[in-house]
Amino acid sequence: MNKEKLVIFDTTMRDGEQSPGASMTKAEKVRIAKALERMQVDVIEAGFAIASQGDFESIKAVAEAVTNSTVCSLARALEKDIECAADALKNAKVSRIHTFIATSPIHMQHKLKMQPDEVIAQAKKAVTLARSFTDDVEFSCEDAGRSEIDFLCRVIEIAIRAGAKTINIPDTVGYAMPEQFGLLIKTLIERIPNSDQAIFSVHCHNDLGLAVANSLSAVTNGARQVECTINGLGERAGNAALEEIVMAVRTRPDIFSVHTNLNCQHIVPTSRLVSGITGFAVQPNKAIVGANAFAHESGIHQDGVLKCRETYEIMRAEEVGWHANRMVLGKHSGRNAFKTRLNELGIVLDSDEKFHDAFVRFKELADKKHEIFDEDLQALISDAQKRSEDGSHFKLESLEVCSKTGVRPVASLTLLALGENLSAKAEGSGPVDAAFKAIEIIANSNATLQLYSVNAITEGTDSQGDVTVRLEKNGRIVNGSGADTDIVIASAKAYLDALNLIYTNKPKRHPHNGNI
Numbered sequence: 001m002n003k004e005k006l007v008i009f010d011t012t013m014r015d016g017e018q019s020p021g022a023s024m025t026k027a028e029k030v031r032i033a034k035a036l037e038r039m040q041v042d043v044i045e046a047g048f049a050i051a052s053q054g055d056f057e058s059i060k061a062v063a064e065a066v067t068n069s070t071v072c073s074l075a076r077a078l079e080k081d082i083e084c085a086a087d088a089l090k091n092a093k094v095s096r097i098h099t100f101i102a103t104s105p106i107h108m109q110h111k112l113k114m115q116p117d118e119v120i121a122q123a124k125k126a127v128t129l130a131r132s133f134t135d136d137v138e139f140s141c142e143d144a145g146r147s148e149i150d151f152l153c154r155v156i157e158i159a160i161r162a163g164a165k166t167i168n169i170p171d172t173v174g175y176a177m178p179e180q181f182g183l184l185i186k187t188l189i190e191r192i193p194n195s196d197q198a199i200f201s202v203h204c205h206n207d208l209g210l211a212v213a214n215s216l217s218a219v220t221n222g223a224r225q226v227e228c229t230i231n232g233l234g235e236r237a238g239n240a241a242l243e244e245i246v247m248a249v250r251t252r253p254d255i256f257s258v259h260t261n262l263n264c265q266h267i268v269p270t271s272r273l274v275s276g277i278t279g280f281a282v283q284p285n286k287a288i289v290g291a292n293a294f295a296h297e298s299g300i301h302q303d304g305v306l307k308c309r310e311t312y313e314i315m316r317a318e319e320v321g322w323h324a325n326r327m328v329l330g331k332h333s334g335r336n337a338f339k340t341r342l343n344e345l346g347i348v349l350d351s352d353e354k355f356h357d358a359f360v361r362f363k364e365l366a367d368k369k370h371e372i373f374d375e376d377l378q379a380l381i382s383d384a385q386k387r388s389e390d391g392s393h394f395k396l397e398s399l400e401v402c403s404k405t406g407v408r409p410v411a412s413l414t415l416l417a418l419g420e421n422l423s424a425k426a427e428g429s430g431p432v433d434a435a436f437k438a439i440e441i442i443a444n445s446n447a448t449l450q451l452y453s454v455n456a457i458t459e460g461t462d463s464q465g466d467v468t469v470r471l472e473k474n475g476r477i478v479n480g481s482g483a484d485t486d487i488v489i490a491s492a493k494a495y496l497d498a499l500n501l502i503y504t505n506k507p508k509r510h511p512h513n514g515n516i
């Protein structure tokens with residue numbers, strides 16, 4: 001059967017970044033974008049250009065770094081947003097402007113304070129303006145899941161006439177049910193006279209745990225683009241998970257008459273990259289990318305799998321990139337091998353000094369750990385990028401922890417705090433607690449610890465521990481991360497990373513659904 005293409009639109013760096021604490025730096029966004037490009041994602045939404053200077057710069061950097069995927073910026077249906085998006089995208093090989101306006105009665109009345117006809121006029125103006133910058137314009141009806149069908153048909157027909165090539169139907173608040181959402185897509189395609197001139201897309205949130213089910217139901221009813229994020233990252237309960245959509249379509253060709261372009265072997269490495277950068281750990285039982293997704297514990301299952309894999313396995317772990325982490329380097333590897341592997345991973349360090357610093361740290365790691373995997377390199381580079389970022393208040397200079405049965409652990413540490421070496425000592429209920437208390441003697445941040453988690457980056461007891469620390473101060477939430485073969489050191493690094501984020505006053509982002 002000749003299958004139609006399902007366009008994969010990744011919004012990890014825009015909607016995903018809207019999760020509290022998931023903000024990414026420009027360098028991190030470029031790394032994620034390169035990973036998405038390697039995976040052959042069709043469209044990468046790199047941010048919301050007008051939201052902040054940081055977002056603008058990141059979209060520009062992604063547009064310059066990516067050649068094979070379309071790079072997209074979000075823009076409200078406003079002149080200044082669209083011009084800003086176009087400016088950020090001007091160096092992209094292929095660009096898309098994604099403009100949106102709310103169409104549900106509740107949003108139009110309370111948020112926009114606009115009449116339906118005014119919304120239609122503004123949508124038309126926005127799409128027309130966006131088309132003056134690029135041929136590839138997407139129009140979204142925000143809160144389409146709760147909009148009236150007759151009104152949706154009117155606004156979409158006009159948006160297509162004004163030149164929108166993709167029409168996106170978001171279930172902004174995650175309210176839809178699969179059957180109903182599928183029917184909505186089918187009805188829109190049937191009723192809108194010029195629907196054949198656009199690709200219908202869906203963008204589902206996961207508030208009721210149905211984002212993937214709703215997206216797939218839309219696909220069976222004619223949607224040919226799905227907006228999704230790696231690991232299902234996103235506001236509140238998140239967005240539809242890219243890996244689940246893609247693997248459902250691939251595993252059930254009997255149900256779905258579409259195919260995607262994705263190179264699925266990059267799914268697990270990209271999932272790990274995103275969780276390492278954002279500090280949002282993947283739950284072990286998460287489909288496709290969770291640590292247990294392919295683990296068979298019960299004797300009956302293990303016996304079955306040994307006799308015939310397909311008894312309990314519907315996909316192969318290797319298909320999605322599990323175990324693809326080759327041993328790449330060791331302590332005898334030289335600068336050239338190190339640089340080559342970084343290039344293969346799409347990591348480019350923009351100065352000799354940064355490269356030298358990363359190489360020294362690689363050698364230190366190789367002394368402690370014989371086999372260096374790709375994940376180790378990614379963690380090492382994340383750490384190096386954090387260190388080289390300007391404005392870091394705190395750096396760990398040294399840490400000593402005394403831990404003994406029957407005695408309360410004591411941590412003694414020295415921090416470089418705004419150029420000055422400061423030392424502190426504290427007891428704690430465990431070594432990590434003692435280290436955090438010692439840091440706080442110096443930092444005195446008054447931040448509240450909301451989450452502490454440790455994961456092994458690779459297998460084996462010599463693995464690096466990947467620690468996430470979430471802090472909250474005055475309503476602002478940040479996620480810090482740190483990696484080291486010593487988990488107490490990794491924890492201290494993660495705590496300091498979170499403090500540095502609190503003290504680096506990043507410009508406040510505009511909420512994406514702010515008043516127009």
Ligand code: KIV
Pocket residue numbers: 015074100140141142143168170171172173203205512
């Ligand atoms: O959830 C939503 O409605 C959005 C749109 C801006 C596409 O993210």
Ligand code: ZN
Pocket residue numbers: 015170172203205
């Ligand atoms: Zn959204």
